[in-house]
Amino acid sequence: MSPERDYNIIVIGAGVVGPCIATALARQGRKVLIVERDWSEPNRIVGELMQPSGLKALRELGMIEAINDIDAFYTAGYLVKNYNEDVLIPYSYKQDLKLVEEPVPGCVKDGNDKLKDDKDTEAGISVKDWESDERIRGVAFHHGRFVMNLRKIATQEPNITKLQGNVTSLLKNDLDACIGVEVEDDSKNRKNYTAELVICTDGIYSKFRKELFLSKKPQVGSYFVGLELQNAIVPKLHYGHVIMGDHAPILMYQISQTKTRVLCAYRSEKLPPKNDVLKYLNEVVLPSFPAETQPSLIEALSKDDCYRAMPNQYLTAKTNTIPGLAFIGDALNMRHPLTGGGMTVGINDAALLARVLYDVRDLLDDATVSEKLAEFHYERKKLSSVINVLSIALFSLFDGDSKALLILRRGCFAYFKRGGKCVTDPVDLLSGLLPSPMILFHHFFSVAFYGLWLNYIDRGLIGFPLAIWENLCALYTAIIVFTPYLWDELVV
Ligand SMILES: Cc1cc2nc3c(=O)[nH]c(=O)nc-3n(C[C@H](O)[C@H](O)[C@H](O)COP(=O)(O)OP(=O)(O)OC[C@H]3O[C@@H](n4cnc5c(N)ncnc54)[C@H](O)[C@@H]3O)c2cc1C
Known part of the structure; x- marks a missing residue:
């Protein structure tokens, strides 16, 4: 030194x-x-x-x-609810992913790369249980x-x-x-x-x-209003829930044996006033919540200072x-x-x-270090661009209330329902295991065209001219909620 x-x-x-x-x-x-x-x-x-x-x-x-001994709760994928319809998006099978781990030089020793049992395996992480699962897992805590x-x-x-x-x-x-x-x-x-x-x-x-x-400066597009539920009954154990309807998306996932996090998107570029948020939670979020989870939400809402808000930023x-x-x-x-x-x-x-x-x-040695930092910047793009662009694109689709965005949202939901690669690739992209911007591009526009196709069918022969106009608007929207972000992530 x-x-x-x-x-x-x-x-x-x-x-x-x-x-x-x-x-x-x-x-x-x-x-x-x-x-x-x-x-x-x-x-x-x-x-x-x-x-x-x-x-x-x-x-x-x-x-x-x-992740050991913190009452962590494994996650198996997502349950997406669009009004009264559900689609289950589980993480992929390990054998399909064929993951190869590459230890960071100098960092892995004495089995510190291997998951261990929690001290309390009854309730916590059990290696046997994790390893016998044929699908890859995430974790919440x-x-x-x-x-x-x-x-x-x-x-x-x-x-x-x-x-x-x-x-x-x-x-x-x-x-x-x-x-x-x-x-x-x-x-x-x-x-x-x-x-x-x-x-x-x-x-x-x-x-x-x-x-x-x-x-x-970072862009703030919305806020997340967070609540914590105690002993909540959720529709699908171990799955993150994304709830869509006539409101901004709501996210819910269990973070321990007893606690469940709820994050409600709130459309605002500034910290929302408390009364507005409480009104929104009681009048919009609560009625859209799964019936079995509503009692825990009511209990959470009855507490003083029941929520905390954080800005959702993009940079x-x-x-x-x-x-x-x-x-x-x-x-x-x-x-x-x-x-x-x-x-x-x-x-x-x-x-x-x-x-x-x-x-x-x-x-x-500034020249060498800056060369290495440039390499870092270039190499990280594969993963970061996919995760970042997907987050923005999905939020735009799930949050949308214009006709164009609703066409795309419906296309997205119906696309997931087709199963096969229409589910496995998107979930691999989201989980960071398929760091490929090209595959993201392919699926995003497949979703968009699927949405346009469904809209043509809905409108029928008589509504065909209207469908053409609506679909042009939807295609334009798909391009602007996706391509500028992908460009920025990959080129800047
Ligand atoms: C509402 C919300 C929900 C999210 N949920 C998820 C999620 O479920 N999963 C996920 O992967 N990501 C999630 N994220 C993003 C995730 O929280 C961040 O990406 C992650 O915490 C970034 O880690 P970090 O170390 O860069 O920053 P941080 O975890 O924020 O750590 C920064 C640290 O720096 C310290 N610090 C700051 N300034 C100074 C200073 N001047 N001197 C000394 N110390 C300083 C702070 O005290 C802090 O400890 C969420 C973000 C938001 C806003």
């Missing part, structure tokens, strides 16, 4: 992604400082459902035990408990130093390269720490992303260009949380960044 720097790496933030990248780089022999402003257990409504590809990345990082496990794994690494404090600014040298951070501790004392590379994983409200994005990633600085996780890239892909992208980014930096001997 360079004698003029305190650490090889400083990681800002110990949420989901920070501990993953810190652990990987420490296991590769780097001296790492991880700074978090609050090491106590987070209590948030985010990051509670992990797609199978996120679990795969955790195994490749040798951190899979982060309490976000805070999962983050605490990730932090525990990270801070057990001898090469990692943990620090409680708020990073207030980045230190720069005369050439405008980042050389460290200024940290304010709980007593408001400030101290500087230097490193060869600073990695920002400071999340959704990142203070430092403006360094990279300059004036570009396309940008190549890291500032010497000495790198961004990953939500600080770099965000998508709609409807498809539960944020942690999957972030953890895969941590694995990929550790892979590309593995053979860099000198992190102060």
Whole structure:
């Protein structure tokens, strides 16, 4: 390590992604400082459902035990409800996926890539049960408990130093390269720490992303209003539920043996006033809820402060260009949380960044590091573009109330009902196991044309001229809710 720097790496933030990248780089022999402003257990409504590809990345990082002993609840896929119709979308069969795990160099040892039994196997994770399932699984959990496990794994690494404090600014040298951070501790004392590379994983409200994005701001299209149900009866155990109707989509999934998360999309670009939200929850969400789950929702709604709201933001990633600085996780890239892909992208980014930096001997060699960061930016696109674009496209379709969007939504639902590849490919795309933008493109436009075809049939011979007009509008809508996002993700 360079004698003029305190650490090889400083990681800002110990949420989901920070501990993953810190652990990987420490296991590769780097001296790492991880700074978090609050090491106590987070209590948030985010990051509670992990797609199978996120679990795969955790195994490749040798951190899979982060899902142990937190009362995690496995997920088997999705149940999509469109008014009174249902379609079941299970995750794919393991034998069809033929997954190959590629350990991140230096990270996997002593079986830390193998799932373990929970201490309480009666209620928790049982390896036998997971392995005997012919289908791949995802997992849901309490976000805070999962983050605490990730932090525990990270801070057990001898090469990692943990620090409680708020990073207030980045230190720069005369050439405008980042050389460290200024940290304010709980007593408001400030101290500087230097490193060869600073990695920002400071999340959704990142203070430092403006360094990279300059004036570009994340788009807020809607809010998620989150409630927690106790002992709820859900229509299909172990499945995430997506409920569509004359309202913005509602998401529901069990996060432990007793708790079920409900996330209701709310169309607003600003934090909605409490009275409006409560009215919406009682008058729109409650009646659209499955009958068997309604009593738990009524109970949740009767409590004071029954909900919390979070903005749903979208931000396309940008190549890291500032010497000495790198961004990953939500600080770099965000998508709609409807498809539960944020942690999957972030953890895969941590694995990929550790892979590309593995053979860099000198992190102060700016030319080599920026080449590696460009490689990282290019390589991550396959997975991130699919998850990000799918999240936005599905939200547009499921949220739509215009005729054009309703045609597409119906096409999507009917497409899933056809089964076979019309279900397996979309669910593999969503779960991050089929990182192919071309296959996403193919299915998105197959859905669109299927919707147009169904609309022609509905309108019949007499309504044919009207159907032509409606279908042109629907096709135009399909193009604008999909292609600009795919372009941004793949080309920018
Ligand atoms: C409503 C909602 C629901 C979601 N649901 C899911 C889901 O089900 N599945 C999924 O995969 N993803 C989901 N996501 C996305 C997911 O939560 C994020 O992608 C993920 O948490 C990103 O991890 P991160 O480490 O980048 O950021 P975070 O997990 O937010 O961590 C950032 C950390 O940085 C710390 N920090 C920030 N600033 C500083 C500073 N200046 N100094 C020191 N520390 C600092 C914070 O305290 C925090 O601990 C959801 C998002 C939203 C909005």
